[in-house]
């Protein structure tokens with residue numbers, strides 16, 4: 294089945310039955326370092342994860358796979374079939390960042406990965422860890438989870454450059470048949486948002502809210518302007534809540550003075566308003582669901598509220614398949630310098646543990662990260678804001694491991 298990689302002989306596969314992962318005590322988990330700083334942060338994170346797993350009596354059997362430049366060197370392609378097959382077979386994977394060329398070049402590997410494996414929800418928890426510098430006054434009130442759609446919207450990759458025969462043809466059809474006015478020197482991109490993709494995302498978000506005792510689900514959209522894509526996203530979202538979860542959800546409109554016990558409030562907000570809402574009234578938001586592009590912007594802004602991209606973890610989730618990754622990219626200028634902060638990669642691993650049902654280990658990792666930062670042991674990004682003892686990527690991870698062992 295594999296051309297250039299060999300699955301480990303030890304360890305067992307994670308299975309998926311009746312909508313749930315069945316996780317052995319020694320799961321095989323594929324991982325790739327990716328590009329740029331991936332080779333700094335991924336090995337550092339793996340050491341921390343191994344320690345946390347050991348402390349709860351589990352062992353991860355890592356299976357190295359390849360994507361990005363390293364894959365290109367080995368396979369002659371940036372995203373080999375081997376890599377996709379390993380993630381499909383083993384279901385849960387840890388990834389480092391991947392570089393994407395701007396303008397021309399190959400298509401985003403991250404987008405291709407999400408679309409090929411149908412990892413339709415980009416899930417990013419935004420919570421504050423004590424000691425981390427933040428631009429907001431009450432960061433401890435921030436604790437929400439973003440569900441961003443990841444397979445469609447303007448990320449669908451349906452676009453043509455100015456003057457191409459496809460762009461000119463589309464402009465002609467739109468003008469002749471639909472009376473639209475478009476300048477002939479326009480590039481053309483298409484923004485599809487479907488009922489199917491919206492509903493499965495909202496369904497996942499509401500289920501998450503129920504399972505994790507969250508109080509509200511907010512549908513964020515720009516439906517006042519893009520009525521049949523973003524506006525429809527909102528309408529389909531409410532439909533899911535009303536038709537499939539009426540016993541657990543209540544809409545903001547139906548709500549009286551007080552939320553009835555055990556009910557989740559479903560509401561919606563216009564995207565631009567939402568940017569100030571998460572800064573000024575973050576405690577009013579709990580689970581936030583958005584289409585792809587606005588989700589991208591909002592999650593990066595949200596990450597900045599709790600320490601920036603060096604801290605923020607993320608994941609790409611489908612049905613019975615999940616890939617965990619930091620929010621940040623490959624930051625090529627820092628690659629191989631043992632300089633950047635591995636926290637986002639470490640916390641992505643902690644999120645993976647939570648997903649596997651290893652909640653205790655996940656909480657221990659978060660605690661150990663907080664202890665390390667509170668002791669003043671920090672990488673350059675936090676050092677320039679709060680000072681302390683400046684350390685490299687590896688040394689930071691070692692300090693986290695020491696704290697983990699002391700818990």
Ligand code: NAP
Nearest residue numbers: 390391392393394403602603620621622623624633634674
């Ligand atoms: P980036 O790689 O996230 O880096 C932007 C800046 O964020 C860095 O210059 C650095 O800030 C800070 N930063 C990032 N990671 C950090 C860490 N671990 N510790 C401390 N600081 C960190 O974003 P980019 O420069 O826009 O993108 C570079 C490449 O990554 C692009 O090819 C992009 O497409 C790709 N990308 C990939 C992913 C992914 O794989 N999921 C996500 C985003 C971007 P300072 O310069 O201020 O120190």
